[in-house]
Amino acid sequence: MLQVQPENLRGAANIFSAAGKNPLAAMFGADETLRGGGLAIYCLFYNAEKRDMDILKAEFSADGDLSYPSLTPILPAAAWYERELHDMFGFIPREHPDLRPLVLHETFPEDFHPLLKKYPVDYQVRGSRKYEMLTSAGEGLYEVPVGPIHAGIIEPGHFRFSQAGEAMLQLDAKLFYTHRGIEKAVEGKTPFEALPLVERICGACSVANTLSFCQAVEKLSEADVPRKAWLIRTLAAEMERLYNHVGDTGNVCAGVGFSPVISMGSRLKEYLMQLNEMLAGNRFLRGLIVPGGVNCDVDENCLEEIDEVLRELEKEYRDIVHIMWEQNNFVNRIRTTGIIRQNTAFELAMVGVGARASGSVRDSRKDIGFGIYDELDFAVVTETAGDVEARIKVRVGEVYESIKLIKQLISKLRKEPEGSLCVDLGMLRTLEGSWGISESARGDNLHWLMLDEEGRIDRLFVRSASYPNWPALTLAVQGDIIPDFPLINKSFELCYACLDR
């Protein structure tokens, strides 16, 4: 970890990013005043060569000036992080091109920064501040506001389209409507007490969030997680990717009203969710992974069932994919729609399917190789076109890779001797930052954890995969027409709850 003066943060970040070779993984603040420190900004950069994160820290005195030169002009990926820092801690990134509020909407008072320690977790506020949407004006231009309440059963988000006829000129998204303050709520809890909250940050990536969190906790301990536990964890992680990708393959067709595939996709997803329930006792695989290992074993019956269902599922899934590619009208809709160019994906430090469809090869399972992924044989599926079709293709490819992985895991689990599933982590090291990463269906989920002197959580930062990809969505739509927006949106399949942590 390198500690720099706030004034030097931009320069140091420039060096750490190695001219963009090491993308910004996360940027967040911490209030360390209770331990006699000040406020701090941490920047994490992926370092693929070291298979590690480079950590950069800038410390500010608590009652002094909180301004520093913004990173956004050199690293566009920092834009949202810095807006959030501004909201949550009151940092002032100078020369930030767009320092509108992000998390705190117009019902919050102007100078309220909830993640500062001086505000207790049950602090109540009411106020008003300005929240402006990006708009446009001119002859023939108009705006279409959509949401935050939508016709389907989805989470809240307000989209403001600036239109010239059917063509979308600009899109601004107002998200974070149901921000739950989980990062604040877990402060003062032990990691085990915080676990149920962390598992519920998001439904579709419960395993990924729990796995990242558990790894962050385990890095603070001397104990090693048993190999068998890692096999079961990896099995759960791949089952989660599988049910998400299978469901999303069908769901993307809802954007074009291609209904047979939608219902086929949800039928297959349901089989997988029932397998999940058998595996962990929970359809979202909650309660399985704990710091130190896993909660329950997988017996031979369960492995047999998974094996059988997957064999059938793979066949049916191939049928669905066949139907999709045979439908010229469908391919016509998805090709060249919602393009993200490679350098855009790169500059926004996109992750997951969104990035890999635009020519990136980033996959934390390969790059960081957490757990036992290094022992397993799988390929990172990439496409270069960056359109809706490419994202569907990456998803389809990853389904086959996940099935391949699960088969390997099953045979490894069968060979694995009986052994302990969970290790006692003992005393955790305190006042030391640690991070955990895992690959969810949407990309990597990154957690940062620091414990105070008593072993209770001082700061937990959660950056789910959707966070860096949301700004990309607003760029992907430019130049397309507004009836194609639902399709483009569904091809990213971004999560609102992952932001509302």
Next chain:
Amino acid sequence: MMTGYHSLGYSLLQALLLLLVAPLIAGIIKKLKALLQNRIGSSILQEYFDLYKWWRKPTFVTPYTSCIFLAAPCVYFASTVAAACMLPNFIGRTVSLGDVFVFVYVMALGRFLMTLSSLDAATAFGGMGGSREIYVAAFVEPVIMLAILSNVLHTGSTFLGGMSLDPGEVNLTVAGVLTCIAFFLVLLAENSRIPVDNPDTHLELTMIHECMTLEYSGRLLALIHWASQLKLLIFLLLFSLLYLPLNIPVVFKVLGSAVLVAVVETLNNKMRLFKVRVYLAAAGIMLLLAIAAQ
């Protein structure tokens, strides 16, 4: 030949009958689509339940609208019922009230007012829906006229009664078949079905017809939906009476074409908005060929 009054009576009776049956046909198509998609689907009577539900619910009208907003659903409903009166009497068969040009423009009157009302509430979705409806209509109307012209050439009459195929006639000429296919394509476009529009979607940004009705509630919404169902039935009937070259009773022809709609809707997805003109141009070219062949 029946007297005018008799004819009027029959026509009104027929319109009433169609009005009562229309939700059932829409329900059958929905149910079929559900079955074809591996779903159980709602009851075929669901459309009646929905109409009843909307009828009992209060109607909210924003204070920012003009009288057009209230008038449009009524005119749309009335014009569709009027069009139903003009269909060839399948009770008496030979007589019908209307000239085919009157028929087309009575239908257009309803659409015109619906489009106006979509602008009335000044919401972004309404304007979008109105503009798309007109964009589709601009291509649909000439194609319908061509379809009629093709039929007029075949039968030598511009009265719908005179235009319909004789019960025993199986018009399997090149012109007849081309016209039949082209009219079916127009039927899908005119009734907001896939691949032009999606009647079942909840995605406002992709809607065409539904987008215009978003501001409506209660009885006004019930009127719009009922009229749309009737319109679908009218087109299925026209397709059956005028174009479908099959020697079976009209009821089976209508049911058969309803099945066809469900199958086509299941097998297809919605096309790009700006491709709709290519789709309708294809129907237009088929009709030109059909006319040339005569």
